[in-house]
Amino acid sequence: MTGTGHYLAASVSPQPLVHRWYAYPHLISPLTAGFNLKHRQLAILESYLADPAFHDEAISNPSRIAGPFLDAQGVPEDKLREFQEQAVRECAPLLRFADDVGEMRALLRAEADGRPLPSLYPRLPESLRGLVELTYDDFGQASYRFFEPLLYRSEQYRRELQRISLRRAPDPAQPFIFNSPLLTDDDRVDVALPFDSPLLDELFQSRWEAVDPAALAERLGLTGSGAERFVTLYSTDAPPAPVPKPESGVRMRYLGHAGILLESAQDCVLLDPILGYRDDGHQHLTLVDLPRHIDAIVLSHAHADHVSIETLLQLRHRADVVVVPGGSAGTVLDPALDAMLRALGFQTVTALGDLQSARIGAACTVTAIPFLGEHADLAIRSKMVPLVEIGGRRFLFATDTVVLEPELHRRIPDLLEGVDAMFIGLECVGAPMSWLYGPLLAARPSRENDRRRRLAGSDAAMADTLARLTGARRVYVYAMGFEPWLRHLTGSVYDADSEQVRQTGLLLEMCAGRGVPAELLHGQGERSW
Structure with missing residues (x-):
């Protein structure tokens, strides 16, 4: 399919992923991503690899969809273990940040007993230096706050782990987003661009404005079979005309x-x-x-x-x-x-x-x-x-x-x-x-x-x-x-x-x-x- 006059089909589901996990707010923020990766996602993955049958039985019960169980979606155990090792390697700064926040919390518990706090700044883990303010609350309990905009400038914010995964149609059996990575590539086309890329606006606008899908695939960095599959996500069916605004009232x-x-x-x-x-x-x-x-x-x-x-x-x-x-x-x-x-x-x-x-x-x-x-x-x-x-x-x-x-x-x-x-x-x-x-x-x-x-x-x-x-x-x-x-x-x-x-x-x-x-x-x- 080439030429102009094609629209991203209304059935196509573009899912944002962070290292193959579905992106929700606590996986975007550098404050929370490492904690969820370490204490939720990798922990569930490790639990699955230790006892796959336990998880498989649990997810067979629809009422447990939101429980701490991994849906392997047919991915073999060796591939899951390979993914686990890759996640630990590629997400090392996120995991280190979670450990370093834990170290800072322990330091405050041990030594912030009402004494002045400036002497603790040099003892903070290197990844936190310049990103955090140490304080006491009105109960005299030690606390802290991060300068969040600076975190998005730091190595803790891993834009290179972000991508958009396009499915031809929604998956009715998609697992609960907290607990299972999306590893299978059947019926998916991955666009390896960070979420802030202006090229994604061009992609998403193509639902309403006709494009040449082959040319757009090239701009998105897709080649070979990925580009070929991307083109099949487009249709000559134009979106419906918008419903006119009400002339009066709401x-x-x-x-x-x-x-x-x-x-x-x-x-x-x-x-x-x-x-x-x-x-x-x-x-x-x-x-x-x-x-x-x-x-x-x-x-x-x-x-x-x-x-x-x-x-x-x-x-x-x-x-x-x-x-x-x-x-x-x-x-x-x-x-x-x-x-x-x-x-x-x-x-x-x-x-x-x-x-x-x-x-x-x-x-x-x-x-x-x-x-x-x-x-x-x-x-x-x-x-x-x-x-x-x-x-x-x-x-x-x-x-x-x-x-x-x-x-x-x-x-x-x-x-x-x-x-x-x-x-x-x-x-x-x-x-x-x-x-x-x-x-x-x-x-x-x-x-x-x-x-x-x-x-x-x-x-x-x-x-x-x-x-x-x-x-x-x-x-x-x-x-x-x-x-x-x-x-x-x-x-x-x-x-x-x-x-x-x-x-x-x-x-x-x-x-x-x-x-x-x-x-x-x-x-x-x-x-x-």
Whole structure:
């Protein structure tokens, strides 16, 4: 296939990989990548090689998709061991950084007893020198913070390990992203470019603008069979024409999980987008259904089911600005989203602190409402509940927040009263703290506390309390992980008796009792105000 007039097919899935593992926020940040590589990925790989049958049996149970089990995907053990050795060799700076942070933590525990800290700087591991500030908190406990933008200039940020792996169509059997590398090359074309490369914008733009795929393959550095396979990913089928903006009011289109598109006659805002692709066997909106221009992408918090590197990279050339929560403490637990996105090639990123607002587009405002809960009581500041004012309407995206302290919301009635619609998740069970943050912790919690401090959202009563406080005229339950085409990202498996399903039903009943329309968003949907 040569010549112009060809488009990247709507079914093609371009997956970002870091040393063959699917890229999510904690694998991008140099603060967290080495810890996850050492204490999660290589540990699971080593466990598999010690007892493959144990892992094979575990993954045969769909309910264990998000457990610490490796899906070998048919790759023989000798190839997995070869990959393990290669990972240790090529990722040595990342692994050394994790060890050196551990050494710094031990130094602070041993000697930071209230004495002045300047004498400890010369004793820091070489890889940390000039990147970190040592401090005490208000309890007199030693702490530290990293200058994150400098980390993206250091050897800890390994751009050469990054690549885009193109699949002809989504893999319904793709393993959970935390635990298994993607080693098989069947139906894949790898583009060995770092994520900040402008050439990737050209690649992703070819979904909407016709190109000569053979010429593009050459610019991307593909040769031989790789170039030949790349060309087959293109089709003469043009993408559908974009849906015109509403002439008045606001239109909401649901994209799956926490992805919401808001459009007025003037503005277009996209929240927490994680989009699927055509031909995956399910009905939902995809990338080609989005508007050609997006005024802003708004991200609520840095969990993998809300910050999709895969989706964001494909939209980089189409969005004016990305609005993210600010206030990161520069710690291993809390990498900064704005620093990460700039390293990924996003030119305009706005970070909002609590109650700060940003004007976007012609007449739209995004305000960062404080986000409590869902992070297992850890000191995570890179999170916000976006309040979006667009087309004369007000929308609150409470995502996974927990209404722990209603007084917080009572203190800002000028911001929250009169919300036209509230969106909230009811994943009220959640995984134990160590499921996500275990590799990053300096000290392991007791098993009891680990299971009690969960990554859980609100239940029905909490969500109803927030709906009452805001006077929400409509309530939507979303971000529950019901979408089967996103299971490799969410790890969610529910049945009719699941507590999350029961709580959803309770909230819908509570709202109906007050005469407030409420529904569970699933798959796709469109509503107007």
